[in-house]
Amino acid sequence: MRETFITNGPDADVMVVYAKLDEGDGTPVRDRQVLTFVLDNGMEGLTQGKAFKKVGMMSSPTGELFFDNVRLGMDRLLGGSTALEKGPKAADGQDGDHSAQRPEHGGLGDRAHPRGEAPEPLRGAGDQTVLD
Known part of the structure; x- marks a missing residue:
């Protein structure tokens, strides 16, 4: 499988990857649970492609990631086994099975994409902040 136009993909040491869980029960792709994994270069x-030659915004390299039979253990799943739970103790902290819910505006990427909001909350973190 190939993912294209991944910001910092060619140079990333650590990658956060979203994938839909296929439990083999015939659930339509759009209704499958989304899981989040952490991968290392x-x-x-896992193969990181070379940076594309771009016109315009050149502040960060953009390229492709290639996944060829990547095997991941529970240690790579954000939230561990709790992320696999459905029902009252789901990782989202809400009651019930929310696997069939759809976002009202945009896709998962709209909420996962960094937009520069992080510095504001970190200003009040004081000594606990680790920023260079």
Whole structure:
């Protein structure tokens, strides 16, 4: 599988990847649970392509990520086994199975994409902040 136009993909040491869980029960793709994994460069089956030659915004490299039979353990799943739970103790902290809910505006990427909001909350963190 190939993912194209990944910001910082060619140079990333650590990648956060979203994937839909296929439990083999025939659930339509759009209704499957979304899981979040952390991958490191150099993992078996993960290849980072070269940076594209771009016109315009050149502040960060953009490229492709190639996934060829990448195998991940529970240690790579954000939230661990709790992320797999459905029902009252789901990782989202809400009651019920929300796997069929759809976002009202935009897709998952709209909420996962950094937009520069992080510095504001970090200003009040004081000594706990680790920024260079």
